Amino acid sequence: MRLLVLGGGQLALMMSWAAARLPLDFVVYDPDPRAPAYKYAIKASDPLREVERADYVTFEFENVEWEVAEYAHKLGKLRPHLDYLxxxxxxxxxxxxxxxxxxxxxxxxxxxxxxxxxxxxxxxxRAIAKVPSGGYDGKGQYLLPRERPPAEGPLLVEEYVNIAREFSIIAARSEDGDVYFYPPAQNYYVQGILVWNYAPAEAPPEAYRYVEKILEWRRYVGILAVEFFEDRSGRILVNEIAPRVHNTGHWTLETDASQFENHVRAAVGLPLRRPRALAPTAMVNLLGVASPPIRELERLGKVYWYGKAEARPRRKMGHVNITADTTAEAIAKAREAMRIIYGRKFPELVLKNYGSRQ
Amino acid sequence: MRLLVLGGGQLALMMSWAAARLPLDFVVYDPDPRAPAYKYAIKASDPLREVERADYVTFEFENVEWEVAEYAHKLGKLRPHLDYLxxxxxxxxxxxxxxxxxxxxxxxxxxxxxxxxxxxxxxxxRAIAKVPSGGYDGKGQYLLPRERPPAEGPLLVEEYVNIAREFSIIAARSEDGDVYFYPPAQNYYVQGILVWNYAPAEAPPEAYRYVEKILEWRRYVGILAVEFFEDRSGRILVNEIAPRVHNTGHWTLETDASQFENHVRAAVGLPLRRPRALAPTAMVNLLGVASPPIRELERLGKVYWYGKAEARPRRKMGHVNITADTTAEAIAKAREAMRIIYGRKFPELVLKNYGSRQ
Incomplete structure (x- = not known):
C-alpha cells in the first residue's frame, strides 16, 4: 500500500507519525528539500511519476501544484475530491x-x-477585503476603511462581523460514507494566526448540519475542518473550510484516534476510528520559538516539535497539548504554558483574542 | 538533546515513534544494517564515538556489545545502570x-x-535446564528428563513449576526516584514465545514489592519488566527480569503514556507521565506473518507493523492492540484476531497456554 501526500509541512509530518505503525509506504512530495515531513517519509522527486506509483494520493495544504492534484484525480486516487481543492x-x-x-x-x-x-x-x-488567493494565517486581509487594499485586481469584500467567539469542527468521512465529528474546539487567534484553542467547546446543532452538507457535496473522504464565527447576536457563520487536517485539530493527538490517524485511514480506505476517551484538552502553538523550554512544558503537557530548519517570527515551530480533568483546568494550564513560552509577550498575544481575526 | 539506543529491533523502533515529537536526536546502533529501527532514526556507525556524542545512552535488548555499554556507563550516560545488564x-x-x-x-x-x-x-x-546465556524466546531451555541438555558447560537447573498463570509487571522509574507501575498483564506463551496477553490482570501486593526491590537495587532509570509465575498453590515466583521495554507491555501503546514514551522520558531526564485513562486491552503478536490482513484486523484494533526485511517462522513481525469496554470483550476480540491471523493453526497456538512456557 503506497500513500502519496502532497506537501511536506508539519501536517504531513504528523500524518507520518500516525502512519508509521501501518504496513504502508508513506511518500511525501514538497518542492522544499528541507520540508519537515521528509524526516519520516519516502521522498518523492518526480510528483507525476509518484502519482502513478501510489495507490492513494492526498494533500496537507491547499496550494499544491494543480497539475499534480488533477492528475491524481484523473487516475481516481485523490482523496478528498478535487473540487474541494x-x-x-x-x-x-x-x-x-x-x-x-x-x-x-x-x-x-x-x-x-x-x-x-x-x-x-x-x-x-466597516468591511474586510481579502485577496482571492494566496493569503493565509491572516495575510492578504485588509480592514477597511483603516487599511488600504491593493489597487489592482478583484477582491472579496465581506461585512465586518462582531465576533463573540470562533470555533471549528473537525469531521472525518470514510469512502463508504461513515461520518465522525470530533468535539468542537474554541479557537483564539492573534493577527490572523491561531495561538491556542481548547476542546470540547460548544456548537449549535446547525453547525454540524453545515459541516455535513459540505462533506456530502462531493462525497468527501478524509478530514475536513470548518471554521465558524459566532457573532454577538448569536448568528453562526462559516468563515472558511480547510479540506485537510487542521491546526485547530491538533488537540486530537491526545485521543487514540487523532485527525491524522483518521485522515490516513480514510485516504487508504480503512474504516474510521472513533476515539475511545476524550479528555478536555488545550493546545498552544509554539510560534517563532527557536528551541522549546521542553522540561518546563513537559510538566504541563506534551510538546510536539516539528524540527523545522529555522525559526522565523510567527512561524509554527511546534505545539503543546495539555489534557486535564476539566476544561477550566486545561485552560488554566494553557495560560501557564503561554507564560512559559511567551513570557512578557503573553498578555499581548493572548488577551487580544476575540475579534482579532479580522 | 541526543539519545543513543543500543539495538535496532522493534523495541527501538517503537521508542523512535514515542520520541518523534520531541526535540531530540534519536540515534540507533545495530550491527544489522537492515535493523527495523533505522527507518526513523539516525544511524550510528561507530558506537564508541556515538556514546561520546550522545547525552544519554540506553538499550533495547540485553545482548548489546559489552564494551559499548560499559563505556557509556563510565561516561555516566547509561540508563538503566550497567549492573542490570x-x-x-x-x-x-x-x-x-x-x-x-x-x-x-x-x-x-x-x-x-x-x-x-x-x-x-x-x-x-522434573526440572528445567537452561544455558546460562544466549537463550531467549524459549531457546536454550530443556525439560528434563525428557529433553537432553548440552553435555558440556554449566547449566542453570530449576524446579519444574506447576504454573497456574503467568503475568508481568511493567514499571517505570525516573532518575529522581519517581515510580509508576502499569497494571499487570496476563501473558500466554507457546513454546516459550509470547503469543498474546491482556491487561489489566491481577497481581498480589507482594509482586509490586519485588519489582520495587529490583528497581531500588541500583536506582533503576527507565522501564523494567518483571515476569512472574503463579503456581497452582498460589506461590508467586519471579521467572525473569528484562531491564528494558518489553513485549508484554506493548498494550500500553493504547494509553497516552506508553512504556516507550516513559522509557525515553526517563532516559533523557524528563518526568514520568502517568496514563490518563486505561482501557482493558489485549495484544496479539503477529508471529511469522509475511503480510498482515490489515483491513480485517483494523476493524478489531490497531496493527503495529515493524517493517522487518523478511518473515521467518516465530519471528515477531508486528502486533495488534485491541481495546474494549471490558476485559472479557478485549479477550474475545483477541481470539477473533488470532483466528484471522493464524487460521487453522489457531487452537494449537492459543489453547496450549498455561504451563507451555516450560
Whole structure:
C-alpha cells in the first residue's frame, strides 16, 4: 500500500507519525528539500511519476501544484475530491460554493479593484477585503476603511462581523460514507494566526448540519475542518473550510484516534476510528520559538516539535497539548504554558483574542 | 538533546515513534544494517564515538556489545545502570542477584554439565535446564528428563513449576526516584514465545514489592519488566527480569503514556507521565506473518507493523492492540484476531497456554 501526500509541512509530518505503525509506504512530495515531513517519509522527486506509483494520493495544504492534484484525480486516487481543492483556489469560489449549499457566511461581494472595495466599505460601515488567493494565517486581509487594499485586481469584500467567539469542527468521512465529528474546539487567534484553542467547546446543532452538507457535496473522504464565527447576536457563520487536517485539530493527538490517524485511514480506505476517551484538552502553538523550554512544558503537557530548519517570527515551530480533568483546568494550564513560552509577550498575544481575526 | 539506543529491533523502533515529537536526536546502533529501527532514526556507525556524542545512552535488548555499554556507563550516560545488564549476561547471575534481594524464584541450582543436570532432575522429579546465556524466546531451555541438555558447560537447573498463570509487571522509574507501575498483564506463551496477553490482570501486593526491590537495587532509570509465575498453590515466583521495554507491555501503546514514551522520558531526564485513562486491552503478536490482513484486523484494533526485511517462522513481525469496554470483550476480540491471523493453526497456538512456557 503506497500513500502519496502532497506537501511536506508539519501536517504531513504528523500524518507520518500516525502512519508509521501501518504496513504502508508513506511518500511525501514538497518542492522544499528541507520540508519537515521528509524526516519520516519516502521522498518523492518526480510528483507525476509518484502519482502513478501510489495507490492513494492526498494533500496537507491547499496550494499544491494543480497539475499534480488533477492528475491524481484523473487516475481516481485523490482523496478528498478535487473540487474541494478547486474552491480553495479562490476565496470567491469558496463563498460561491458555500452559498449554493445554503451554508451561511458573512455577507460578501466581489470588488473589481481596491477603489470599489473602499466604496463597499463606506456603504457597509466597516468591511474586510481579502485577496482571492494566496493569503493565509491572516495575510492578504485588509480592514477597511483603516487599511488600504491593493489597487489592482478583484477582491472579496465581506461585512465586518462582531465576533463573540470562533470555533471549528473537525469531521472525518470514510469512502463508504461513515461520518465522525470530533468535539468542537474554541479557537483564539492573534493577527490572523491561531495561538491556542481548547476542546470540547460548544456548537449549535446547525453547525454540524453545515459541516455535513459540505462533506456530502462531493462525497468527501478524509478530514475536513470548518471554521465558524459566532457573532454577538448569536448568528453562526462559516468563515472558511480547510479540506485537510487542521491546526485547530491538533488537540486530537491526545485521543487514540487523532485527525491524522483518521485522515490516513480514510485516504487508504480503512474504516474510521472513533476515539475511545476524550479528555478536555488545550493546545498552544509554539510560534517563532527557536528551541522549546521542553522540561518546563513537559510538566504541563506534551510538546510536539516539528524540527523545522529555522525559526522565523510567527512561524509554527511546534505545539503543546495539555489534557486535564476539566476544561477550566486545561485552560488554566494553557495560560501557564503561554507564560512559559511567551513570557512578557503573553498578555499581548493572548488577551487580544476575540475579534482579532479580522 | 541526543539519545543513543543500543539495538535496532522493534523495541527501538517503537521508542523512535514515542520520541518523534520531541526535540531530540534519536540515534540507533545495530550491527544489522537492515535493523527495523533505522527507518526513523539516525544511524550510528561507530558506537564508541556515538556514546561520546550522545547525552544519554540506553538499550533495547540485553545482548548489546559489552564494551559499548560499559563505556557509556563510565561516561555516566547509561540508563538503566550497567549492573542490570551485567546480571542479564548469565541466568545464574540473575538468580543470584534476585536471591540476594529476597525476591522469590523457582528453586534452582547450578549443574557443572548435562550429566549433573540429569542427576538433579532425577532427584527433583522434573526440572528445567537452561544455558546460562544466549537463550531467549524459549531457546536454550530443556525439560528434563525428557529433553537432553548440552553435555558440556554449566547449566542453570530449576524446579519444574506447576504454573497456574503467568503475568508481568511493567514499571517505570525516573532518575529522581519517581515510580509508576502499569497494571499487570496476563501473558500466554507457546513454546516459550509470547503469543498474546491482556491487561489489566491481577497481581498480589507482594509482586509490586519485588519489582520495587529490583528497581531500588541500583536506582533503576527507565522501564523494567518483571515476569512472574503463579503456581497452582498460589506461590508467586519471579521467572525473569528484562531491564528494558518489553513485549508484554506493548498494550500500553493504547494509553497516552506508553512504556516507550516513559522509557525515553526517563532516559533523557524528563518526568514520568502517568496514563490518563486505561482501557482493558489485549495484544496479539503477529508471529511469522509475511503480510498482515490489515483491513480485517483494523476493524478489531490497531496493527503495529515493524517493517522487518523478511518473515521467518516465530519471528515477531508486528502486533495488534485491541481495546474494549471490558476485559472479557478485549479477550474475545483477541481470539477473533488470532483466528484471522493464524487460521487453522489457531487452537494449537492459543489453547496450549498455561504451563507451555516450560
Amino acid at each position: 478547486r474552491v480553495k483556489k479562490s476565496r470567491i469560489w469558496e463563498r460561491e460554493a458555500l452559498g449554493e449549499l445554503g451554508v451561511p457566511t458573512p455577507r460578501w461581494a466581489v470588488a473589481r479593484d481596491g477603489a470599489e472595495a473602499m466604496e463597499l466599505a463606506a456603504k457597509w460601515g | 551485567r546480571v542479564k549476561k548469565s541466568r545464574i547471575w540473575e538468580r543470584e542477584a534476585l536471591g540476594e534481594l529476597g525476591v522469590p524464584t523457582p528453586r534452582w541450582a547450578v549443574a557443572r554439565d548435562g550429566a549433573e543436570a540429569m542427576e538433579l532432575a532425577a532427584k527433583w522429579g
